[in-house]
Amino acid sequence: MSGIYLLIGILLLLIAIHDFFFTTLSGSGTGFLSRKISVIADKLIQICVKICGRKVYNYNGLFVNLMILFSWLLLIWIGLFLIYTSNPEAITNSSGRMANHWERLYFTSYTLSTLGMGNFKPNTPIFELLTGSFSFFGFIFFTSAMTYFLSVSSALINKRSLSKSVYNMGESPQAIAKSILSFDSSFRNQQILELQKMIDRHSVNHHAYPVVHFYRKEKKKDSFGINIARLDETVSILLNSQESKKFREELLLLRNSLSGLFEDIEENFSSNHSTAKDMKDSFNFTQLDLEKASKDLKNNRRITGDLLKSENFTWKDVYSKN
Template sequence: MIESLYLAAGIIILILVIYDFFFTTLSASGMSFIANGVSIFSDRLIQFAVRVVGRKVYNYHGLFVNLMILSVWVILAWLGLFLLYSSNPEMITNSSGRVANGWERLYFTGYTLSTLGIGNFKPVSGVFEIVTSLFAFFGFVFFTSSMTYFISVSSAVVTKRTLVKSIYNLGKNPEEIAHNFLSLDSSYTYQQFLALQEMVDRHAVNHHAYPVVHFYTQAKAKNCLSLNLARLDEAFSILLGSDDAENLHQELKPLRSALTNFIQTLDTKFSSSLPKIKNSVDPSFFNYSEKVQQNTDLESRRKILQRLLKSEGFGWEDVV
């Protein structure tokens, strides 16, 4: 009876972890449920550490989440295969024919998955020989695919930091960014809009394909996406509500639309990982013209951005 439970549990765990691994690393469609759950849990650990140690912990945020996901995949695959071998323990023996005990089966499972092929223990049934061969091959695919995935994530992180730096260089608050756009030559401003739109769209695509990029934050405020993204979005609200910028409105709309799509993606895909807020910000907090504040889209945008800001330890007072 217990052997049947080991067999069923092992098969279920292996199916789930294999699906989760391949969906997350190869589908370019986000994270499956195991990776997503681990990332949320890891993020909460980091947020707790930030409250205890300080903002410098954010420098290790994405790395910690990535390593936690990889560790859980390895542990689950190891556990599932161990349970599978334990469903018929007589089928794993050492070179002299002695049946492996529990620790030895655990050891045999580890070197099978790691493709070491030490050979001091071996399966003695045809079924387990095939299983061992399959999971030795899976171990090879697992580690090579993981490295490829992490290289892609690193590239996406570089894109994210390039976007952050580009926004930061435009100004240190929304009004400064808006003023700088108005003071530039119109043709140069259009080029800036196009370049920013391309970077926002690229980051949005990377964000969807590799959601772990969301957790790569920084200790220094100037390097944080939430702060700079909120400043840029508020600057565009100022420009769209300004009579002086009417000539920019048409060219600004595609970039504003790209920002809108990205903000909405954050709300739908990362709602469970973004902190909850009790009250939305009072519009009177922003010293903008009445025409800007009448924008009916502002409240919903600010709610999402406020949650994003809070996830990196900021508030609206840091934006303006």
């Protein structure tokens, strides 16, 4: 039985530690465990939204982050506890009495928290080394986790800044296109370039910190899905207009950045995609004929349709004012 405890404990530690370091330090997305926890936490939020309303979305990202942190901590705690449990004589109190299960659990908790209470101690050189190692790991764990969440906060600020910038230009694709066409050439190119930079930055952040995807807002005007869909539709409208010939190259660069962002969203989060036909049947896109549209437009609409669905919005919200 002690061998099983040891094996399970080592396995849990390896899973949790790998997932933790890959998620917080690799800059290449989340580990397998964190991704699964994120999806489960988001589904729980969606259920709460149906019961309590859209205000729950204000806690969406916070809840997902806390669930990931709790899962890491719980797995490491249980894993180390099982390793201690594999040897009944591993932990003793100050008078030499062997610790029971609750006392070993207590010893594990204050080892990870680096408290070092001293009323219990490891009893062999191997467990002394193990205790010292995980006391040091506890410091690294909480420091790295807080640094990671600060980076997520920075990525979230960029996401919301991008969404706000698009919203301030207009409350529908037609309004945004009209605003862009009314700008003088130098200011228009500057605005397009700035939007492109913000999208590229968010795309990089989205890949490095995928949890930022789950930060949503209650109000329609703050919805990232609606605003990014409006911007993409605006680019399509302008590319198919005669007035945009002078800044077509800038628009194509903006479209490339948008397509790159949507590809990353699809790779990491999209599911149950609607087809181009489904979207055409469910909403009348009066600005463009979908059958004659570019491949990018069709693909982007498919992905943004799924993004809108995840926020409980539809294409009607994209084309209607708040």
